[in-house]
Amino acid sequence: MKLDALYGPVQQDLDLVEEAIDALRDLDFQPMAEMLDLVLAARGKRLRPALALLAGKFGRYRLDLLVPLAASIELLHTATLVHDDVIDNAATRRGRPTANSVLRNTTTVMLGDYMFAHAADFAACTGNIEVIRLFSQTVMTIARGEIVQDMTAYDTRQTVRQYLQRIAGKTASLFATACQGGALLTGASEDRVEALKDYGYNLGMAFQIVDDILDFVGDEQEMGKPVGSDLTQGTLTLPSLLLLDRYPKSNPIRKLFARRRRQEYLSQAVEMIRQSDIPRESYQMAESFAKEAEEALTALPRNAARRTLRDILAYVLERRS
Numbered sequence: 373m374k375l376d377a378l379y380g381p382v383q384q385d386l387d388l389v390e391e392a393i394d395a396l397r398d399l400d401f402q403p404m405a406e407m408l409d410l411v412l413a414a415r416g417k418r419l420r421p422a423l424a425l426l427a428g429k430f431g432r433y434r435l436d437l438l439v440p441l442a443a444s445i446e447l448l449h450t451a452t453l454v455h456d457d458v459i460d461n462a463a464t465r466r467g468r469p470t471a472n473s474v475l476r477n478t479t480t481v482m483l484g485d486y487m488f489a490h491a492a493d494f495a496a497c498t499g500n501i502e503v504i505r506l507f508s509q510t511v512m513t514i515a516r517g518e519i520v521q522d523m524t525a526y527d528t529r530q531t532v533r534q535y536l537q538r539i540a541g542k543t544a545s546l547f548a549t550a551c552q553g554g555a556l557l558t559g560a561s562e563d564r565v566e567a568l569k570d571y572g573y574n575l576g577m578a579f580q581i582v583d584d585i586l587d588f589v590g591d592e593q594e595m596g597k598p599v600g601s602d603l604t605q606g607t608l609t610l611p612s613l614l615l616l617d618r619y620p621k622s623n624p625i626r627k628l629f630a631r632r633r634r635q636e637y638l639s640q641a642v643e644m645i646r647q648s649d650i651p652r653e654s655y656q657m658a659e660s661f662a663k664e665a666e667e668a669l670t671a672l673p674r675n676a677a678r679r680t681l682r683d684i685l686a687y688v689l690e691r692r693s
Contacts, residue, residue: 378422378680378683378684378687379418379422379425379426379680380676380677380679380680380683381426381429381676381677381680382422382425382426382429382677382680385425385435385438385439386418386421386422386425386442388435388439389418389421389425389439389442389443389446390415390418392439392440392443392494393412393443393446393447394412396408396412396447396490397409397412404486407471407475407479407483408483410469410471410474410475411450411454411471411483411487412450413468414468416449416450418446419579419684420442420445420446420449420546420547420550421442421443421445421446421550422442422684423445423547423550423551423554423572423575423681423684424438424441424442424445424550424551424553424554425438425442425554426551426554426677426680426681427550427551427552427553427554427555427558427560427568427572427677428554428555428557428558429558429675429676429677430555430558430560430564430568430672430673430675430677431555431557431558431559431560431561431564432558432559433558434557434558437498437499437500437557437558438554438557438558440494440495440497440498441494441495441498441503441550441553441554441557442550442554443491443494444491444492444493444494444495444507445491445546445549445550445553447487447490447491447494448487448488448491448507448510448511448514448546449546450487451484451485451487451488451491452484452514452518454470454471454472454480454483454484454487455481455484455518456518457470457471457472457473457480458472458477458480458481458484459518459522460601460605462597462601468596471483488511491507492507492508492511495507498557500556500557502556503553503556503557506549506552506553506556507549507553510545510546510549513541513545514541514542514545514546516541517538517539517540517541517542517543517545518542520537520538520541521538521542521607524538524608525605525606525607526606526629527606527608528608528616528625528626528629530608530613531613532610532613532614535608535609535610535613536577539576539577539580539581539584540573540576540577542580543576543577543579543580544572544573544574544575544576544577544579544580545573545576546576547572547573547575547576547579548569548570548572548573548576549572550572551568551569551571551572552565552568552569552572554568555568555569563671564671564672566671567668567669567671567672568668568672570664570665570668571665571668571669571681572665573665574661574662574664574665574668575661575662575665575684575685575688577658577661578658578659578661578662578665578685578688578689579688581610581654581655581657581658581661582655582658582688582689582691584602584609584610584611584654585610585611585651585654585655585658586691586692586693587599587600587601587602587609587611588600588611588612588642588645588646588651589645589646589651590692590693591692591693594692594693595693596693599642600638600639600641600642603625603628603638603641603642604638606629608625610654610657611645611650611651611654612625612641612645614650614653614654615641615644615645615648615650618648618650619644623641624637624638624640624641624644625637625641628641655689658688658689659689662685662688662689665685666682666685669681669682
């Protein structure tokens with residue numbers, strides 16, 4: 373399913389979120405406006421803000437509150453990508469030059485900080501202290517996940533359990549916050565808030581696992597980044613952990629990490645994973661999280677938003693980029 377048809381009852385309202393984010397570029401200081409153009413021009417899937425709006429459909433749907441929340445969620449996500457690209461020294465993202473490939477790293481870091489601040493300002497515009505606190509806790513959770521990933525880079529002693537804990541912090545927490553925050557702002561009942569939070573968490577886990585699978589089996593042009601990028605940065609994901617588990621002694625990943633950035637070992641690791649049933653085994657774990665997310669939806673009333681949330685689950689499992 374194409375994204376322009378995926379978000380159903382909130383598709384048009386996402387335009388209001390885009391307008392709120394685009395307004396950040398309206399600055400007197402032209403260099404800053406150009407920097408924001410650089411990082412905001414490459415619009416992603418807008419999945420997270422769509423989730424915030426969809427969650428609002430299970431209470432009193434108030435765009436005056438939901439649009440700032442959705443904008444804060446998307447801007448927070450974009451700011452983390454700006455910082456990620458600095459850490460990874462990435463030259464491209466989604467097939468476009470990254471900010472740090474055009475600007476100095478120090479400038480790019482400060483640009484990310486500026487975006488974090490604006491994201492917090494959007495959250496504050498909701499006037500809901502519970503949502504504002506949820507936003508700040510999510511920032512801390514994401515930052516902790518990033519720190520864990522950085523400190524465990526090139527460490528082959530990691531486990532699948534540690535990997536799941538890491539992606540829960542880095543990715544699933546923001547999905548959960550989008551859903552939980554949207555429900556809280558519209559006065560949804562406590563059981564609906566909890567159901568949407570559970571849905572968002574499990575959707576985020578499935579999303580990241582699929583993302584990590586595509587890093588090995590995806591098409592570079594569709595993804596906008598080289599295959600095996602995670603291993604190049606020393607990041608172990610589910611497919612690479614499964615490969616390490618199957619070949620604990622003679623393994624190209626160990627050789628790659630020991631010698632750093634040796635293309636022949638990277639290519640060998642990618643090919644071994646592609647030629648094995650590891651992608652299928654990894655997809656099964658993603659499907660198990662998707663099943664948990666679908667189960668959470670049963671606590672919600674049957675409406676267009678619930679159907680859309682179910683369709684999003686199918687999209688996440690089937691996507692190719």
